Amino acid sequence: MGKLPQIHRMTKQRKIILDVLRATKEHPTADWIYEQVRQTMPRISLGTVYRNLRVLKEMQDIQELNYGSTYSLYDGNAEPHYHFVCKECGAVLDIDLPLYSSYDQKVAELLGGQVDFHRMEFYGSCADCFSGNSKLMQI
Amino acid sequence: MGKLPQIHRMTKQRKIILDVLRATKEHPTADWIYEQVRQTMPRISLGTVYRNLRVLKEMQDIQELNYGSTYSLYDGNAEPHYHFVCKECGAVLDIDLPLYSSYDQKVAELLGGQVDFHRMEFYGSCADCFSGNSKLMQI
DNA sequence: GTACGTGCAAATATTTTGCAGCAGT
DNA sequence: ACTGCTGCAAAATATTTGCACGTAC
Numbered sequence: 001m002g003k004l005p006q007i008h009r010m011t012k013q014r015k016i017i018l019d020v021l022r023a024t025k026e027h028p029t030a031d032w033i034y035e036q037v038r039q040t041m042p043r044i045s046l047g048t049v050y051r052n053l054r055v056l057k058e059m060q061d062i063q064e065l066n067y068g069s070t071y072s073l074y075d076g077n078a079e080p081h082y083h084f085v086c087k088e089c090g091a092v093l094d095i096d097l098p099l100y101s102s103y104d105q106k107v108a109e110l111l112g113g114q115v116d117f118h119r120m121e122f123y124g125s126c127a128d129c130f131s132g133n134s135k136l137m138q139i
Numbered sequence: 140m141g142k143l144p145q146i147h148r149m150t151k152q153r154k155i156i157l158d159v160l161r162a163t164k165e166h167p168t169a170d171w172i173y174e175q176v177r178q179t180m181p182r183i184s185l186g187t188v189y190r191n192l193r194v195l196k197e198m199q200d201i202q203e204l205n206y207g208s209t210y211s212l213y214d215g216n217a218e219p220h221y222h223f224v225c226k227e228c229g230a231v232l233d234i235d236l237p238l239y240s241s242y243d244q245k246v247a248e249l250l251g252g253q254v255d256f257h258r259m260e261f262y263g264s265c266a267d268c269f270s271g272n273s274k275l276m277q278i
Numbered sequence: 279g280t281a282c283g284t285g286c287a288a289a290t291a292t293t294t295t296g297c298a299g300c301a302g303t
Numbered sequence: 304a305c306t307g308c309t310g311c312a313a314a315a316t317a318t319t320t321g322c323a324c325g326t327a328c
Binding site for chain 2: 103107
């Protein structure tokens with residue numbers, strides 16, 4: 001007998017976590033999400049947040065961004081898109097430019113394997129930091 | 140008075156760590172490097188390995204790859220190049236294809252900031268795993 | 279000689295997990 | 304009712320750091 005595919009239940013916790021993540025354009029940490037969810041569900045645990053973020057990622061409802069810092073950031077937009085990381089203030093911004101999809105096929109041929117998708121991150125200084133307008137400098 | 144730029148000493152430890160990393164085409168973890176260095180310098184500490192990897196990265200002698208897993212991998216090749224991550228066996232492979240450098244300028248214009256460099260990672264199945272030749276399946 | 283670097287060990291930071299009871303389907 | 308899911312707390316994982324001594328320059 002083949003193993004049945006895992007059935008995911010839409011629990012209250014899972015729904016609120018997804019709603020919180022969908023409601024922001026930022027790319028928050030697990031802990032920030034935890035604090036947000038706690039405002040409507042004070043007894044939720046951080047472990048539950050992490051477990052749900054993993055499930056939501058597996059279901060391809062969200063993305064996990066694990067570069068640019070020592071911890072993961074989460075992105076409520078599951079559609080493939082690029083990101084920019086500011087080396088000065090650490091902000092992670094969405095880049096709304098067309099994907100460079102033709103590279104996937106080239107890489108697959110080069111390797112003799114299969115390419116499912118790719119990610120691209122740009123590093124530099126965001127507009128505020130570049131112009132000396134950063135929040136830190138206004139203190 | 141302006142602060143003098145930090146002077147980095149080339150200690151025995153730093154040199155061996157760099158040599159170990161330069162000698163492999165793999166992308167090892169800090170712990171793997173630690174074990175390698177211990178073979179010639181048994182009393183080195185893991186903290187020293189981490190400190191030196193950070194300095195070498197700042198000096199742009201090596202790269203830190205902090206995506207695709209919960210820990211960092213280190214790359215002795217400091218030249219910009221793309222990587223492929225196998226979702227099945229976890230291997231990280233270099234991709235020898237030209238960089239898509241023209242995007243940096245586009246992103247800078249879009250943001251009104253400055254772009255220093257970008258990274259690109261492809262995800263999929265490597266040749267061995269794709270053809271069912273993976274080491275795991277041979278057990 | 280100076281101050282950066284090291285070994286050691288403890289601390290930190292982030293994420294995962296065992297378990298007993300709860301709840302979605 | 305059947306399993307997946309939760310809260311809690313402890314554990315696991317990866318990396319950083321304080322300190323006294325060592326060493327490259």
